[in-house]
Amino acid sequence: MTLDFNESSPLLTRRDGAVLILSNNNTGARNALTAGYYEAMTVALREAATDPTVGAVVLTGEGGHFCSGGDLRRLAKSRELTQAQRRVRLEGLHDLIRAVGDCPKPVIAAVEGAAAGAGLSLAMACDMLVTAKNAVFSVAYVKVGLTPDGGATAFLAEFVSRQVLTELCLTGERISGERMHALGAVNRLTEPGDALAQALLLARQLATGPQQAMASIKSLCRNAYFQTLEEQLEQEAHSMVLSQESDESQEGIGAFLEKRQVDFVKLRRP
The missing domain is CATH 3.90.226.10 (2-enoyl-CoA Hydratase; Chain A, domain 1)
Structure with a gap:
Protein backbone atom coordinates (compact mmCIF):
# COMPACT_ATOMS: atom_id res chain seq x y z
CA MET A 1 0.00 0.00 0.00
CA THR A 208 -10.41 -3.44 -12.60
CA GLY A 209 -13.83 -3.03 -14.20
CA PRO A 210 -14.90 -0.92 -17.21
CA GLN A 211 -14.90 2.64 -15.87
CA GLN A 212 -17.30 4.19 -18.40
CA ALA A 213 -19.84 1.40 -18.04
CA MET A 214 -19.60 1.44 -14.26
CA ALA A 215 -20.16 5.20 -14.17
CA SER A 216 -23.36 4.74 -16.17
CA ILE A 217 -24.43 1.83 -13.97
CA LYS A 218 -23.86 3.93 -10.84
CA SER A 219 -26.09 6.66 -12.28
CA LEU A 220 -28.78 4.14 -13.22
CA CYS A 221 -28.79 2.61 -9.75
CA ARG A 222 -29.02 6.00 -8.02
CA ASN A 223 -31.84 7.24 -10.24
CA ALA A 224 -33.85 4.00 -10.06
CA TYR A 225 -35.40 5.01 -6.73
CA PHE A 226 -36.73 8.34 -7.97
CA GLN A 227 -37.63 7.93 -11.64
CA THR A 228 -40.73 6.43 -13.17
CA LEU A 229 -40.37 3.17 -15.09
CA GLU A 230 -40.61 5.07 -18.36
CA GLU A 231 -37.87 7.51 -17.29
CA GLN A 232 -35.66 4.63 -16.19
CA LEU A 233 -36.24 2.76 -19.46
CA GLU A 234 -35.21 5.88 -21.36
CA GLN A 235 -32.00 6.26 -19.35
CA GLU A 236 -31.20 2.57 -19.74
CA ALA A 237 -31.74 2.77 -23.50
CA HIS A 238 -29.52 5.84 -23.79
CA SER A 239 -26.73 4.18 -21.79
CA MET A 240 -26.96 0.89 -23.67
CA VAL A 241 -26.81 2.53 -27.10
CA LEU A 242 -23.68 4.44 -26.10
CA SER A 243 -21.98 1.50 -24.41
CA GLN A 244 -22.41 -0.71 -27.49
CA GLU A 245 -19.94 1.46 -29.41
CA SER A 246 -17.38 1.80 -26.61
CA ASP A 247 -13.89 0.32 -26.47
CA GLU A 248 -14.93 -1.29 -23.20
CA SER A 249 -17.71 -3.34 -24.77
CA GLN A 250 -15.44 -4.27 -27.66
CA GLU A 251 -12.88 -5.61 -25.16
CA GLY A 252 -15.49 -7.31 -22.95
CA ILE A 253 -17.39 -9.04 -25.75
CA GLY A 254 -14.16 -9.89 -27.57
CA ALA A 255 -12.69 -11.52 -24.46
CA PHE A 256 -15.83 -13.58 -23.94
CA LEU A 257 -15.98 -14.80 -27.54
CA GLU A 258 -12.24 -15.49 -27.65
CA LYS A 259 -12.38 -17.30 -24.28
CA ARG A 260 -9.63 -15.15 -22.75
CA GLN A 261 -9.28 -13.03 -19.64
CA VAL A 262 -10.86 -9.61 -20.06
CA ASP A 263 -8.53 -6.61 -19.51
CA PHE A 264 -10.32 -3.29 -19.11
CA VAL A 265 -7.33 -1.72 -17.37
CA LYS A 266 -5.27 -1.68 -20.58
CA LEU A 267 -7.80 0.76 -22.08
CA ARG A 268 -6.77 3.39 -19.53
CA ARG A 269 -3.07 3.22 -20.29
CA PRO A 270 -1.65 6.08 -22.38
Missing part, protein backbone atom coordinates in the same frame (compact mmCIF):
# COMPACT_ATOMS: atom_id res chain seq x y z
CA THR A 2 1.33 3.45 -0.94
CA LEU A 3 1.11 6.07 1.79
CA ASP A 4 0.90 9.72 0.85
CA PHE A 5 -0.25 11.98 3.65
CA ASN A 6 0.56 14.59 6.24
CA GLU A 7 -0.33 13.22 9.68
CA SER A 8 -1.72 16.61 10.76
CA SER A 9 -4.05 16.85 7.77
CA PRO A 10 -7.82 16.51 8.32
CA LEU A 11 -7.85 14.02 5.45
CA LEU A 12 -5.30 11.23 4.98
CA THR A 13 -4.91 9.68 1.54
CA ARG A 14 -3.46 6.29 0.66
CA ARG A 15 -3.20 4.34 -2.56
CA ASP A 16 -3.69 0.60 -2.73
CA GLY A 17 -3.03 0.02 -6.42
CA ALA A 18 -6.01 1.47 -8.26
CA VAL A 19 -7.93 2.05 -5.02
CA LEU A 20 -7.85 5.50 -3.41
CA ILE A 21 -8.39 5.43 0.38
CA LEU A 22 -9.63 8.65 1.98
CA SER A 23 -9.56 8.67 5.79
CA ASN A 24 -11.01 11.16 8.26
CA ASN A 25 -8.21 12.22 10.63
CA ASN A 26 -9.85 13.98 13.57
CA THR A 27 -9.30 11.22 16.09
CA GLY A 28 -9.45 13.50 19.13
CA ALA A 29 -13.15 14.11 18.39
CA ARG A 30 -13.99 10.62 17.05
CA ASN A 31 -13.59 12.04 13.53
CA ALA A 32 -16.18 14.78 13.88
CA LEU A 33 -16.55 16.73 10.66
CA THR A 34 -14.63 19.94 10.08
CA ALA A 35 -14.61 22.57 7.35
CA GLY A 36 -11.12 21.42 6.37
CA TYR A 37 -12.35 17.86 5.93
CA TYR A 38 -15.31 18.95 3.78
CA GLU A 39 -13.04 20.92 1.50
CA ALA A 40 -10.26 18.33 1.24
CA MET A 41 -12.68 15.44 0.64
CA THR A 42 -14.64 17.29 -2.03
CA VAL A 43 -11.42 18.16 -3.88
CA ALA A 44 -10.10 14.59 -3.56
CA LEU A 45 -13.30 13.09 -4.96
CA ARG A 46 -13.40 15.51 -7.87
CA GLU A 47 -9.76 14.74 -8.70
CA ALA A 48 -10.44 10.99 -8.47
CA ALA A 49 -13.29 11.41 -10.92
CA THR A 50 -10.90 12.42 -13.72
CA ASP A 51 -7.88 10.32 -12.70
CA PRO A 52 -7.73 7.22 -14.93
CA THR A 53 -5.43 5.48 -12.43
CA VAL A 54 -8.17 5.51 -9.77
CA GLY A 55 -10.66 2.69 -10.21
CA ALA A 56 -12.50 2.85 -6.88
CA VAL A 57 -12.57 4.93 -3.68
CA VAL A 58 -12.86 3.82 -0.06
CA LEU A 59 -13.93 6.23 2.70
CA THR A 60 -12.95 5.39 6.26
CA GLY A 61 -11.78 6.98 9.52
CA GLU A 62 -8.65 6.83 11.66
CA GLY A 63 -8.62 5.59 15.25
CA GLY A 64 -11.53 3.17 15.17
CA HIS A 65 -14.42 5.49 14.25
CA PHE A 66 -15.91 6.37 10.89
CA CYS A 67 -17.37 9.76 11.88
CA SER A 68 -19.23 11.04 14.94
CA GLY A 69 -21.03 13.78 13.00
CA GLY A 70 -20.80 17.54 13.24
CA ASP A 71 -18.47 19.34 15.64
CA LEU A 72 -20.84 20.47 18.41
CA ARG A 73 -18.46 23.19 19.60
CA ARG A 74 -18.55 24.71 16.13
CA LEU A 75 -22.31 24.21 15.86
CA ALA A 76 -22.85 25.94 19.22
CA LYS A 77 -21.26 29.08 17.79
CA SER A 78 -23.48 28.99 14.72
CA ARG A 79 -26.30 30.74 16.58
CA GLU A 80 -24.14 33.90 16.43
CA LEU A 81 -24.33 33.83 12.61
CA THR A 82 -27.15 34.95 10.38
CA GLN A 83 -29.36 32.32 8.75
CA ALA A 84 -27.68 33.02 5.42
CA GLN A 85 -24.23 32.48 6.95
CA ARG A 86 -25.36 29.23 8.58
CA ARG A 87 -26.69 28.04 5.22
CA VAL A 88 -23.33 28.72 3.57
CA ARG A 89 -21.62 26.59 6.23
CA LEU A 90 -24.11 23.78 5.74
CA GLU A 91 -23.48 23.72 2.01
CA GLY A 92 -19.93 22.50 2.74
CA LEU A 93 -21.46 19.23 3.95
CA HIS A 94 -24.02 19.07 1.18
CA ASP A 95 -21.38 19.73 -1.48
CA LEU A 96 -19.45 16.76 -0.09
CA ILE A 97 -22.54 14.53 -0.20
CA ARG A 98 -23.11 15.59 -3.82
CA ALA A 99 -19.46 14.92 -4.66
CA VAL A 100 -19.79 11.32 -3.44
CA GLY A 101 -22.79 10.78 -5.69
CA ASP A 102 -21.31 12.65 -8.65
CA CYS A 103 -18.01 10.74 -8.57
CA PRO A 104 -18.19 8.28 -11.49
CA LYS A 105 -15.99 5.79 -9.62
CA PRO A 106 -17.53 3.38 -7.07
CA VAL A 107 -17.30 4.85 -3.55
CA ILE A 108 -17.32 2.36 -0.66
CA ALA A 109 -17.65 3.23 3.04
CA ALA A 110 -15.64 1.11 5.50
CA VAL A 111 -17.41 1.71 8.83
CA GLU A 112 -16.02 0.92 12.27
CA GLY A 113 -17.20 2.48 15.52
CA ALA A 114 -19.49 5.48 15.27
CA ALA A 115 -21.32 6.73 12.20
CA ALA A 116 -23.57 9.31 13.83
CA GLY A 117 -25.45 12.35 12.57
CA ALA A 118 -23.78 13.63 9.43
CA GLY A 119 -21.40 10.68 9.71
CA LEU A 120 -24.36 8.41 9.03
CA SER A 121 -25.32 10.64 6.10
CA LEU A 122 -21.83 10.40 4.63
CA ALA A 123 -21.72 6.60 4.98
CA MET A 124 -25.17 6.24 3.42
CA ALA A 125 -24.23 8.54 0.54
CA CYS A 126 -21.65 5.97 -0.58
CA ASP A 127 -22.46 3.42 -3.26
CA MET A 128 -21.77 0.48 -0.94
CA LEU A 129 -21.14 -0.06 2.77
CA VAL A 130 -18.82 -2.53 4.46
CA THR A 131 -19.53 -2.42 8.17
CA ALA A 132 -18.31 -4.04 11.37
CA LYS A 133 -20.99 -5.92 13.29
CA ASN A 134 -20.56 -3.69 16.34
CA ALA A 135 -20.48 -0.38 14.45
CA VAL A 136 -23.03 2.11 15.73
CA PHE A 137 -25.21 4.22 13.43
CA SER A 138 -27.43 6.96 14.79
CA VAL A 139 -29.57 9.80 13.47
CA ALA A 140 -28.47 11.61 16.60
CA TYR A 141 -29.58 15.16 15.81
CA VAL A 142 -32.71 15.16 17.99
CA LYS A 143 -30.62 14.51 21.10
CA VAL A 144 -29.07 17.97 20.80
CA GLY A 145 -32.18 19.74 19.51
CA LEU A 146 -31.18 19.72 15.85
CA THR A 147 -32.72 18.31 12.67
CA PRO A 148 -31.11 15.91 10.15
CA ASP A 149 -28.97 17.11 7.26
CA GLY A 150 -26.63 15.61 4.68
CA GLY A 151 -29.46 13.59 3.12
CA ALA A 152 -29.94 11.31 6.15
CA THR A 153 -33.72 11.15 5.79
CA ALA A 154 -33.54 10.61 2.02
CA PHE A 155 -31.00 7.78 2.25
CA LEU A 156 -32.75 5.97 5.10
CA ALA A 157 -36.12 6.29 3.35
CA GLU A 158 -34.76 4.00 0.61
CA PHE A 159 -34.61 1.15 3.15
CA VAL A 160 -37.24 1.64 5.85
CA SER A 161 -40.91 2.55 6.15
CA ARG A 162 -42.01 6.06 7.05
CA GLN A 163 -42.89 4.85 10.53
CA VAL A 164 -39.45 3.33 11.16
CA LEU A 165 -37.74 6.38 9.64
CA THR A 166 -39.72 8.65 11.95
CA GLU A 167 -38.84 6.54 14.98
CA LEU A 168 -35.12 6.53 14.16
CA CYS A 169 -35.09 10.31 13.66
CA LEU A 170 -37.27 11.22 16.67
CA THR A 171 -35.48 8.93 19.14
CA GLY A 172 -31.91 9.10 17.84
CA GLU A 173 -31.79 5.37 18.59
CA ARG A 174 -28.44 3.64 18.14
CA ILE A 175 -28.51 1.10 15.29
CA SER A 176 -25.92 -1.68 15.18
CA GLY A 177 -24.08 -2.69 12.04
CA GLU A 178 -25.95 -6.00 12.23
CA ARG A 179 -29.34 -4.25 12.18
CA MET A 180 -28.28 -1.99 9.31
CA HIS A 181 -27.30 -5.12 7.41
CA ALA A 182 -30.69 -6.69 8.18
CA LEU A 183 -32.40 -3.52 6.87
CA GLY A 184 -30.52 -3.92 3.58
CA ALA A 185 -28.35 -0.82 3.92
CA VAL A 186 -25.04 -2.70 4.34
CA ASN A 187 -23.40 -4.84 1.64
CA ARG A 188 -20.79 -6.67 3.72
CA LEU A 189 -20.88 -7.32 7.47
CA THR A 190 -17.50 -7.97 9.09
CA GLU A 191 -15.93 -8.78 12.41
CA PRO A 192 -14.77 -5.73 14.39
CA GLY A 193 -11.55 -4.30 13.00
CA ASP A 194 -11.95 -5.95 9.60
CA ALA A 195 -14.14 -3.43 7.74
CA LEU A 196 -11.33 -1.67 5.88
CA ALA A 197 -9.68 -4.92 4.78
CA GLN A 198 -12.97 -6.27 3.45
CA ALA A 199 -13.81 -2.96 1.78
CA LEU A 200 -10.46 -3.08 0.01
CA LEU A 201 -11.16 -6.56 -1.31
CA LEU A 202 -14.41 -5.30 -2.82
CA ALA A 203 -12.79 -2.10 -4.11
CA ARG A 204 -9.93 -3.98 -5.79
CA GLN A 205 -12.46 -6.12 -7.63
CA LEU A 206 -14.38 -3.08 -8.85
CA ALA A 207 -11.23 -1.11 -9.71
Whole structure:
Protein backbone atom coordinates (compact mmCIF):
# COMPACT_ATOMS: atom_id res chain seq x y z
CA MET A 1 0.00 0.00 0.00
CA THR A 2 1.33 3.45 -0.94
CA LEU A 3 1.11 6.07 1.79
CA ASP A 4 0.90 9.72 0.85
CA PHE A 5 -0.25 11.98 3.65
CA ASN A 6 0.56 14.59 6.24
CA GLU A 7 -0.33 13.22 9.68
CA SER A 8 -1.72 16.61 10.76
CA SER A 9 -4.05 16.85 7.77
CA PRO A 10 -7.82 16.51 8.32
CA LEU A 11 -7.85 14.02 5.45
CA LEU A 12 -5.30 11.23 4.98
CA THR A 13 -4.91 9.68 1.54
CA ARG A 14 -3.46 6.29 0.66
CA ARG A 15 -3.20 4.34 -2.56
CA ASP A 16 -3.69 0.60 -2.73
CA GLY A 17 -3.03 0.02 -6.42
CA ALA A 18 -6.01 1.47 -8.26
CA VAL A 19 -7.93 2.05 -5.02
CA LEU A 20 -7.85 5.50 -3.41
CA ILE A 21 -8.39 5.43 0.38
CA LEU A 22 -9.63 8.65 1.98
CA SER A 23 -9.56 8.67 5.79
CA ASN A 24 -11.01 11.16 8.26
CA ASN A 25 -8.21 12.22 10.63
CA ASN A 26 -9.85 13.98 13.57
CA THR A 27 -9.30 11.22 16.09
CA GLY A 28 -9.45 13.50 19.13
CA ALA A 29 -13.15 14.11 18.39
CA ARG A 30 -13.99 10.62 17.05
CA ASN A 31 -13.59 12.04 13.53
CA ALA A 32 -16.18 14.78 13.88
CA LEU A 33 -16.55 16.73 10.66
CA THR A 34 -14.63 19.94 10.08
CA ALA A 35 -14.61 22.57 7.35
CA GLY A 36 -11.12 21.42 6.37
CA TYR A 37 -12.35 17.86 5.93
CA TYR A 38 -15.31 18.95 3.78
CA GLU A 39 -13.04 20.92 1.50
CA ALA A 40 -10.26 18.33 1.24
CA MET A 41 -12.68 15.44 0.64
CA THR A 42 -14.64 17.29 -2.03
CA VAL A 43 -11.42 18.16 -3.88
CA ALA A 44 -10.10 14.59 -3.56
CA LEU A 45 -13.30 13.09 -4.96
CA ARG A 46 -13.40 15.51 -7.87
CA GLU A 47 -9.76 14.74 -8.70
CA ALA A 48 -10.44 10.99 -8.47
CA ALA A 49 -13.29 11.41 -10.92
CA THR A 50 -10.90 12.42 -13.72
CA ASP A 51 -7.88 10.32 -12.70
CA PRO A 52 -7.73 7.22 -14.93
CA THR A 53 -5.43 5.48 -12.43
CA VAL A 54 -8.17 5.51 -9.77
CA GLY A 55 -10.66 2.69 -10.21
CA ALA A 56 -12.50 2.85 -6.88
CA VAL A 57 -12.57 4.93 -3.68
CA VAL A 58 -12.86 3.82 -0.06
CA LEU A 59 -13.93 6.23 2.70
CA THR A 60 -12.95 5.39 6.26
CA GLY A 61 -11.78 6.98 9.52
CA GLU A 62 -8.65 6.83 11.66
CA GLY A 63 -8.62 5.59 15.25
CA GLY A 64 -11.53 3.17 15.17
CA HIS A 65 -14.42 5.49 14.25
CA PHE A 66 -15.91 6.37 10.89
CA CYS A 67 -17.37 9.76 11.88
CA SER A 68 -19.23 11.04 14.94
CA GLY A 69 -21.03 13.78 13.00
CA GLY A 70 -20.80 17.54 13.24
CA ASP A 71 -18.47 19.34 15.64
CA LEU A 72 -20.84 20.47 18.41
CA ARG A 73 -18.46 23.19 19.60
CA ARG A 74 -18.55 24.71 16.13
CA LEU A 75 -22.31 24.21 15.86
CA ALA A 76 -22.85 25.94 19.22
CA LYS A 77 -21.26 29.08 17.79
CA SER A 78 -23.48 28.99 14.72
CA ARG A 79 -26.30 30.74 16.58
CA GLU A 80 -24.14 33.90 16.43
CA LEU A 81 -24.33 33.83 12.61
CA THR A 82 -27.15 34.95 10.38
CA GLN A 83 -29.36 32.32 8.75
CA ALA A 84 -27.68 33.02 5.42
CA GLN A 85 -24.23 32.48 6.95
CA ARG A 86 -25.36 29.23 8.58
CA ARG A 87 -26.69 28.04 5.22
CA VAL A 88 -23.33 28.72 3.57
CA ARG A 89 -21.62 26.59 6.23
CA LEU A 90 -24.11 23.78 5.74
CA GLU A 91 -23.48 23.72 2.01
CA GLY A 92 -19.93 22.50 2.74
CA LEU A 93 -21.46 19.23 3.95
CA HIS A 94 -24.02 19.07 1.18
CA ASP A 95 -21.38 19.73 -1.48
CA LEU A 96 -19.45 16.76 -0.09
CA ILE A 97 -22.54 14.53 -0.20
CA ARG A 98 -23.11 15.59 -3.82
CA ALA A 99 -19.46 14.92 -4.66
CA VAL A 100 -19.79 11.32 -3.44
CA GLY A 101 -22.79 10.78 -5.69
CA ASP A 102 -21.31 12.65 -8.65
CA CYS A 103 -18.01 10.74 -8.57
CA PRO A 104 -18.19 8.28 -11.49
CA LYS A 105 -15.99 5.79 -9.62
CA PRO A 106 -17.53 3.38 -7.07
CA VAL A 107 -17.30 4.85 -3.55
CA ILE A 108 -17.32 2.36 -0.66
CA ALA A 109 -17.65 3.23 3.04
CA ALA A 110 -15.64 1.11 5.50
CA VAL A 111 -17.41 1.71 8.83
CA GLU A 112 -16.02 0.92 12.27
CA GLY A 113 -17.20 2.48 15.52
CA ALA A 114 -19.49 5.48 15.27
CA ALA A 115 -21.32 6.73 12.20
CA ALA A 116 -23.57 9.31 13.83
CA GLY A 117 -25.45 12.35 12.57
CA ALA A 118 -23.78 13.63 9.43
CA GLY A 119 -21.40 10.68 9.71
CA LEU A 120 -24.36 8.41 9.03
CA SER A 121 -25.32 10.64 6.10
CA LEU A 122 -21.83 10.40 4.63
CA ALA A 123 -21.72 6.60 4.98
CA MET A 124 -25.17 6.24 3.42
CA ALA A 125 -24.23 8.54 0.54
CA CYS A 126 -21.65 5.97 -0.58
CA ASP A 127 -22.46 3.42 -3.26
CA MET A 128 -21.77 0.48 -0.94
CA LEU A 129 -21.14 -0.06 2.77
CA VAL A 130 -18.82 -2.53 4.46
CA THR A 131 -19.53 -2.42 8.17
CA ALA A 132 -18.31 -4.04 11.37
CA LYS A 133 -20.99 -5.92 13.29
CA ASN A 134 -20.56 -3.69 16.34
CA ALA A 135 -20.48 -0.38 14.45
CA VAL A 136 -23.03 2.11 15.73
CA PHE A 137 -25.21 4.22 13.43
CA SER A 138 -27.43 6.96 14.79
CA VAL A 139 -29.57 9.80 13.47
CA ALA A 140 -28.47 11.61 16.60
CA TYR A 141 -29.58 15.16 15.81
CA VAL A 142 -32.71 15.16 17.99
CA LYS A 143 -30.62 14.51 21.10
CA VAL A 144 -29.07 17.97 20.80
CA GLY A 145 -32.18 19.74 19.51
CA LEU A 146 -31.18 19.72 15.85
CA THR A 147 -32.72 18.31 12.67
CA PRO A 148 -31.11 15.91 10.15
CA ASP A 149 -28.97 17.11 7.26
CA GLY A 150 -26.63 15.61 4.68
CA GLY A 151 -29.46 13.59 3.12
CA ALA A 152 -29.94 11.31 6.15
CA THR A 153 -33.72 11.15 5.79
CA ALA A 154 -33.54 10.61 2.02
CA PHE A 155 -31.00 7.78 2.25
CA LEU A 156 -32.75 5.97 5.10
CA ALA A 157 -36.12 6.29 3.35
CA GLU A 158 -34.76 4.00 0.61
CA PHE A 159 -34.61 1.15 3.15
CA VAL A 160 -37.24 1.64 5.85
CA SER A 161 -40.91 2.55 6.15
CA ARG A 162 -42.01 6.06 7.05
CA GLN A 163 -42.89 4.85 10.53
CA VAL A 164 -39.45 3.33 11.16
CA LEU A 165 -37.74 6.38 9.64
CA THR A 166 -39.72 8.65 11.95
CA GLU A 167 -38.84 6.54 14.98
CA LEU A 168 -35.12 6.53 14.16
CA CYS A 169 -35.09 10.31 13.66
CA LEU A 170 -37.27 11.22 16.67
CA THR A 171 -35.48 8.93 19.14
CA GLY A 172 -31.91 9.10 17.84
CA GLU A 173 -31.79 5.37 18.59
CA ARG A 174 -28.44 3.64 18.14
CA ILE A 175 -28.51 1.10 15.29
CA SER A 176 -25.92 -1.68 15.18
CA GLY A 177 -24.08 -2.69 12.04
CA GLU A 178 -25.95 -6.00 12.23
CA ARG A 179 -29.34 -4.25 12.18
CA MET A 180 -28.28 -1.99 9.31
CA HIS A 181 -27.30 -5.12 7.41
CA ALA A 182 -30.69 -6.69 8.18
CA LEU A 183 -32.40 -3.52 6.87
CA GLY A 184 -30.52 -3.92 3.58
CA ALA A 185 -28.35 -0.82 3.92
CA VAL A 186 -25.04 -2.70 4.34
CA ASN A 187 -23.40 -4.84 1.64
CA ARG A 188 -20.79 -6.67 3.72
CA LEU A 189 -20.88 -7.32 7.47
CA THR A 190 -17.50 -7.97 9.09
CA GLU A 191 -15.93 -8.78 12.41
CA PRO A 192 -14.77 -5.73 14.39
CA GLY A 193 -11.55 -4.30 13.00
CA ASP A 194 -11.95 -5.95 9.60
CA ALA A 195 -14.14 -3.43 7.74
CA LEU A 196 -11.33 -1.67 5.88
CA ALA A 197 -9.68 -4.92 4.78
CA GLN A 198 -12.97 -6.27 3.45
CA ALA A 199 -13.81 -2.96 1.78
CA LEU A 200 -10.46 -3.08 0.01
CA LEU A 201 -11.16 -6.56 -1.31
CA LEU A 202 -14.41 -5.30 -2.82
CA ALA A 203 -12.79 -2.10 -4.11
CA ARG A 204 -9.93 -3.98 -5.79
CA GLN A 205 -12.46 -6.12 -7.63
CA LEU A 206 -14.38 -3.08 -8.85
CA ALA A 207 -11.23 -1.11 -9.71
CA THR A 208 -10.41 -3.44 -12.60
CA GLY A 209 -13.83 -3.03 -14.20
CA PRO A 210 -14.90 -0.92 -17.21
CA GLN A 211 -14.90 2.64 -15.87
CA GLN A 212 -17.30 4.19 -18.40
CA ALA A 213 -19.84 1.40 -18.04
CA MET A 214 -19.60 1.44 -14.26
CA ALA A 215 -20.16 5.20 -14.17
CA SER A 216 -23.36 4.74 -16.17
CA ILE A 217 -24.43 1.83 -13.97
CA LYS A 218 -23.86 3.93 -10.84
CA SER A 219 -26.09 6.66 -12.28
CA LEU A 220 -28.78 4.14 -13.22
CA CYS A 221 -28.79 2.61 -9.75
CA ARG A 222 -29.02 6.00 -8.02
CA ASN A 223 -31.84 7.24 -10.24
CA ALA A 224 -33.85 4.00 -10.06
CA TYR A 225 -35.40 5.01 -6.73
CA PHE A 226 -36.73 8.34 -7.97
CA GLN A 227 -37.63 7.93 -11.64
CA THR A 228 -40.73 6.43 -13.17
CA LEU A 229 -40.37 3.17 -15.09
CA GLU A 230 -40.61 5.07 -18.36
CA GLU A 231 -37.87 7.51 -17.29
CA GLN A 232 -35.66 4.63 -16.19
CA LEU A 233 -36.24 2.76 -19.46
CA GLU A 234 -35.21 5.88 -21.36
CA GLN A 235 -32.00 6.26 -19.35
CA GLU A 236 -31.20 2.57 -19.74
CA ALA A 237 -31.74 2.77 -23.50
CA HIS A 238 -29.52 5.84 -23.79
CA SER A 239 -26.73 4.18 -21.79
CA MET A 240 -26.96 0.89 -23.67
CA VAL A 241 -26.81 2.53 -27.10
CA LEU A 242 -23.68 4.44 -26.10
CA SER A 243 -21.98 1.50 -24.41
CA GLN A 244 -22.41 -0.71 -27.49
CA GLU A 245 -19.94 1.46 -29.41
CA SER A 246 -17.38 1.80 -26.61
CA ASP A 247 -13.89 0.32 -26.47
CA GLU A 248 -14.93 -1.29 -23.20
CA SER A 249 -17.71 -3.34 -24.77
CA GLN A 250 -15.44 -4.27 -27.66
CA GLU A 251 -12.88 -5.61 -25.16
CA GLY A 252 -15.49 -7.31 -22.95
CA ILE A 253 -17.39 -9.04 -25.75
CA GLY A 254 -14.16 -9.89 -27.57
CA ALA A 255 -12.69 -11.52 -24.46
CA PHE A 256 -15.83 -13.58 -23.94
CA LEU A 257 -15.98 -14.80 -27.54
CA GLU A 258 -12.24 -15.49 -27.65
CA LYS A 259 -12.38 -17.30 -24.28
CA ARG A 260 -9.63 -15.15 -22.75
CA GLN A 261 -9.28 -13.03 -19.64
CA VAL A 262 -10.86 -9.61 -20.06
CA ASP A 263 -8.53 -6.61 -19.51
CA PHE A 264 -10.32 -3.29 -19.11
CA VAL A 265 -7.33 -1.72 -17.37
CA LYS A 266 -5.27 -1.68 -20.58
CA LEU A 267 -7.80 0.76 -22.08
CA ARG A 268 -6.77 3.39 -19.53
CA ARG A 269 -3.07 3.22 -20.29
CA PRO A 270 -1.65 6.08 -22.38
